[in-house]
Amino acid sequence: MTLNKKEIVALLNDEKNQDVLFKQADEIRKQYVGDEVHLRGLIEFSNICRNNCLYCGIRSGNKEAQRYRMEPEEIIATAKQAADMGFKTIVMQSGEDMYYNIDRMCHIIKEIKKFDVAVTLSIGERSYEEYKAFREAGADRYLMRIETTDKDLYHQLDPNMSWQNRYDCLMMIKELGYELGSGIMVGLPNQSVESIAEDLLFLKDIEVDMSGIGPFIPHPQTPLGKEQGGALNLALRTMAIMRLLLPDINIPATTAMETLHPQGRIMALQAGANVVMPNVNSGEYRKLYQLYPGKNNADVASTHAQSDVGKKIISIGRTIGKGYGGHKK
Ligand code: SAM
DSSP, X not given: OOOOHHHHHHHHHOOTTHHHHHHHHHHHHHHXXXXXXXXXXXXXXXXXXXXXXXXOTTOTTOTTSOOOBOOHHHHHHHHHHHHHHTOSEEEEEESSOTTSOHHHHHXXXXXXXXTSOEEEEEXXXXXXXXXXXXXXXXXXXXXXXXXXXXXXXXXXXXXXXXXXXXXXXXHHHHHTTOEEEEEEEESOTTOOHXXXXXXXXXXXXXXXXXXXXXXXXXXXXXXXXXXXXXXXXXXXXXXXXXXXXXXXXXXXXXXHHHHHOTTHHHHHHTTTOOEEOOBOSOHHHHHHOOSSTTTTSSOOOOOOTTSHHHHHHHHTTOEEOOSOOOOOO
16 A cells, blocks of 8 residues: 555654554555465574664673673573474574674574574674675565654664664665564654655665564653653554555564553454564573563463463454465565
8 A cells, every 4th residue: 555654744743543543554564465474583692782872781881781792502491492492483682792793693504403493583783794795694584773864863762873774784685685674663752753654665765575574562661761651552563654655574573562561462363463472492591582671471482272362363353374374566
């Protein structure tokens, strides 16, 4: 569907009629990507980060965060467990931790590919040479949110980072033939509804294969700890509009939505989302990967229909995806 900026802003502002929007997004989701919900096994393998984003609990400046880094063999063993549970995609996410150089990352990717799974990387900004090596080692998809297309806001929130560089990285990833994942945060301090509309048009313009919308949740150990957050409804509307604009892409029901509301994921799955990414880390690491408070507390990772996640999916008339769940264009 084509929507202009004015129409998108009107939908974003219309809280009263949001159920109509959610229903429309749900119908389009059903028509284009069907009833399958694809489960991805998420491994958060290091919370060490060279960046200092103002919103993020694992920013380098947070001296209270207890840091961890999983060794390659431990990451591979965790991926094996996830594959044995039935996950057909493994998502590897971390802070920007340069310990994982080309040799280490390629070894991990090659080993995980032996488990007959799709591999998604979410490890931030790297060089063309690194992205190319990871792709050649077998990585299929890459996830990196643009966070916001308001460049001033981006530079305020991500000091010492360059919006242009993040954009250039997304273009390299696309050129190398990865499935490209991106997305934004919603409800950031000083973020206007107009800029969210522009974000959505940007995601359409760069033809993402998958895209996640995360409501900003303030973390007390960050400079934004006392800011207002938790814009769940606005995030759900943003996500639903994204489904209208990009009817066939993969859209996750994000963890941040579930953190804000016990039924947040189900609400998202009924408003355009078709992917869930349960955390497969052990409890010890989960507690430490605190991008925002309340994250990672609930999930018991499973692809089983009788699991908590599985039962919820089936209770709303959906099925659990059996394949790799890539972008079907
Ligand atoms: N380092 C990689 C990167 O930059 O893409 C991946 C890890 S990064 C921590 C993953 C995502 O967490 C970010 O893209 C951001 O959107 C989200 N995030 C960080 N802090 C958050 C917060 N306080 N509330 C909601 N989402 C947050």
